[in-house]
Amino acid sequence: MSSLVKGGGDEEIVVPVVANARSGSALFLGAAGTRLARGAALLGLVVVAGFFPDFAQSNYLTSIALQIEILMCLALGLNFVVGYAGMLDLGFAAFFAIGSYTTGMLSVHAHWPILATLPPAVAIALIGAVFVGVPTLRLRSDYLAVVTLGFGEIIQMVVNNLNQTGGPEGIYGIPPLHLGGWVLTTTGSYYEIFLFLVVLFVAVSSRIRRSRLGRAWLAIREDEDTAQAMGIKVRRYKLYAYMAGSVFGSITGSLYAPAFIAIAPPSFGFTESLLVVMAVSIGGIGSIWGALLGAGVVIAFPEVFRQFAQARLLVFGIALVLIMVLRPQGIWPENGLGLGRLQQRWRSRGVGGVHR
Amino acid sequence: MSVLELSNLSVYYGPVRGVVDVDLAVGEGEIVALLGANGAGKSTVLKAVSGLVRPRAGSIAFFGDDLRRVPAATRVRRGLVQVPEGRRIFPALTVRENLELAAFGFGIARAARRQRLDSVVERFPLIQPHLAKLAGMLSGGEQQVLAIARGMMAQPRLLMVDEPSLGLAPQMIESVYDLLVQIAAEGTPVLLVEQNVTLAFEITARAYVLQQGSVVLSGESDVLAEDPRVIAAYLGAEAKAAR
Numbered sequence: 001m002s003s004l005v006k007g008g009g010d011e012e013i014v015v016p017v018v019a020n021a022r023s024g025s026a027l028f029l030g031a032a033g034t035r036l037a038r039g040a041a042l043l044g045l046v047v048v049a050g051f052f053p054d055f056a057q058s059n060y061l062t063s064i065a066l067q068i069e070i071l072m073c074l075a076l077g078l079n080f081v082v083g084y085a086g087m088l089d090l091g092f093a094a095f096f097a098i099g100s101y102t103t104g105m106l107s108v109h110a111h112w113p114i115l116a117t118l119p120p121a122v123a124i125a126l127i128g129a130v131f132v133g134v135p136t137l138r139l140r141s142d143y144l145a146v147v148t149l150g151f152g153e154i155i156q157m158v159v160n161n162l163n164q165t166g167g168p169e170g171i172y173g174i175p176p177l178h179l180g181g182w183v184l185t186t187t188g189s190y191y192e193i194f195l196f197l198v199v200l201f202v203a204v205s206s207r208i209r210r211s212r213l214g215r216a217w218l219a220i221r222e223d224e225d226t227a228q229a230m231g232i233k234v235r236r237y238k239l240y241a242y243m244a245g246s247v248f249g250s251i252t253g254s255l256y257a258p259a260f261i262a263i264a265p266p267s268f269g270f271t272e273s274l275l276v277v278m279a280v281s282i283g284g285i286g287s288i289w290g291a292l293l294g295a296g297v298v299i300a301f302p303e304v305f306r307q308f309a310q311a312r313l314l315v316f317g318i319a320l321v322l323i324m325v326l327r328p329q330g331i332w333p334e335n336g337l338g339l340g341r342l343q344q345r346w347r348s349r350g351v352g353g354v355h356r
Numbered sequence: 357m358s359v360l361e362l363s364n365l366s367v368y369y370g371p372v373r374g375v376v377d378v379d380l381a382v383g384e385g386e387i388v389a390l391l392g393a394n395g396a397g398k399s400t401v402l403k404a405v406s407g408l409v410r411p412r413a414g415s416i417a418f419f420g421d422d423l424r425r426v427p428a429a430t431r432v433r434r435g436l437v438q439v440p441e442g443r444r445i446f447p448a449l450t451v452r453e454n455l456e457l458a459a460f461g462f463g464i465a466r467a468a469r470r471q472r473l474d475s476v477v478e479r480f481p482l483i484q485p486h487l488a489k490l491a492g493m494l495s496g497g498e499q500q501v502l503a504i505a506r507g508m509m510a511q512p513r514l515l516m517v518d519e520p521s522l523g524l525a526p527q528m529i530e531s532v533y534d535l536l537v538q539i540a541a542e543g544t545p546v547l548l549v550e551q552n553v554t555l556a557f558e559i560t561a562r563a564y565v566l567q568q569g570s571v572v573l574s575g576e577s578d579v580l581a582e583d584p585r586v587i588a589a590y591l592g593a594e595a596k597a598a599r
Binding site: 212215216218219221222223225226227228229230231232233286334335 | 406408428429432433438440444445446447448449453456457458460490506510
């Protein structure tokens with residue numbers, strides 16, 4: 001295993017995540033003990049996940065896992081917009097495209113190292129977010145969805161028609177990512193990179209959720225007018241959510257480009273946007289763990305259903321409908337796994353880790 | 357100087373009349389009631405004061421400052437705080453988060469915010485045991501208390517409370533009203549908007565009665581409580597004729 005992502009940094013990253021997890025295991029350990037136990041469990045999970053490519057010994061499985069990780073990253077980005085701030089965004093793939101194409105063009109045509117293309121990719125995505133967000137974020141619900149859908153389509157059409165972006169052929173021959181002395185060429189190595197990215201995004205998401213910013217977003221989602229009455233500048237904070245999403249989306253895109261060597265317009269269309277929305281809503285809107293699980297389901301199900309051959313997407317569709325009917329709040333909703341009443345009791349006694 | 361002074365306030369929703377020529381004043385440490393039946397224009401007055409609708413005519417003065425060009429968020433920051441009808445707490449956030457949000461955007465440091473939270477929690481013992489619960493899990497009465505506590509987090513110079521008795525058990529109404537009396541006694545004037553006249557007269561010093569968008573009666577609450585015209589204002593002109 002190319003152990004690039006393991007090491008001392010992991011612990012620092014995982015601990016804040018754990019503090020936010022709200023389920024009430026290890027009841028008798030007290031809040032600090034619970035947090036520690038959960039931290040150890042998560043760290044273990046990440047380490048095990050890190051060894052997956054060696055364990056699986058299958059390029060097919062590793063590449064499926066890589067796709068899941070990529071969708072996890074995108075879902076965590078969209079979770080700011082859809083999950084936290086409650087705005088339906090149907091054009092999220094646009095930011096993914098901006099990241100990928102910025103990196104692809106700069107690395108192939110201008111011979112920039114991949115890592116150096118990250119700042120411009122993020123900057124362009126942010127400009128795009130502000131450019132689209134400022135005039136449109138006053139819209140609510142369906143209207144906003146339509147505008148974002150349009151933005152997604154525009155970006156895809158632009159990259160499909162510009163010569164500089166390679167038109168329908170896209171960009172190919174994207175150089176590998178250089179990291180210190182390593183040159184990353186295998187699927188397994190990008191799997192590790194994206195594993196690190198997932199952990200990083202989870203940590204950032206959960207910290208933001210518990211910050212002033214996160215509270216403001218949830219307040220806007222819950223009741224926009226009251227949020228305004230609290231003195232929250234609603235439009236500004238909605239824009240922040242959109243911008244936060246664009247940062248995650250573009251970083252994911254930038255690293256996607258070298259992982260897949262070639263990029264082309266069909267990867268950044270409405271279907272991709274919809275997959276991300278699906279991951280977030282199936283997992284549980286506003287829930288970090290939900291976004292991760294949702295991404296897993298959205299990618300893994302069609303693969304699992306390969307045995308149904310041509311009917312697999314039909315089966316996939318039925319499975320999705322079933323999930324939404326049986327569990328409309330998502331697989332892992334933001335307020336826990338439906339052990340609801342018990343958790344409430346623990347929490348009100350101050351055991352559940354929310355008291356700080 | 358009055359804390360809040362409305363003169364000749366008129367609000368229209370397009371061609372539809374909201375309120376016309378409303379004069380109203382709230383003084384230091386006072387509880388004042390704004391009464392009226394459904395649709396009389398009570399909430400319109402509150403919205404105009406909060407800055408959520410733009411008046412067509414008249415003036416709104418807060419400690420002598422004209423508020424007409426001041427945006428809603430700034431009004432909150434200046435201490436003009438509303439506890440909205442239907443409580444409007446954030447059910448998916450914890451009680452603590454609800455309270456923290458109320459001191460949002462005041463540019464105060466974390467320690468100061470914490471201190472403010474502690475002092476508010478101390479004043480509202482009813483919600484103290486529920487800080488870590490989701491606000492949506494509280495009873496209606498507790499939610500109303502939370503809504504008022506959230507209002508107090510903003511350290512208001514005037515607290516406007518819209519229909520706090522709505523949907524509450526009589527006993528709960530009493531404790532909510534006691535809270536309002538206590539808040540006023542501690543120096544924060546309260547403008548209470550109510551449909552429930554009898555109760556409102558009990559705790560307020562003065563009251564205004566709105567009917568079809570105009571103030572038809574105003575004065576001392578104990579005098580108004582005896583006035584048959586108050587009932588008429590609620591039941592409409594037919595009741596007046598029948599008497």
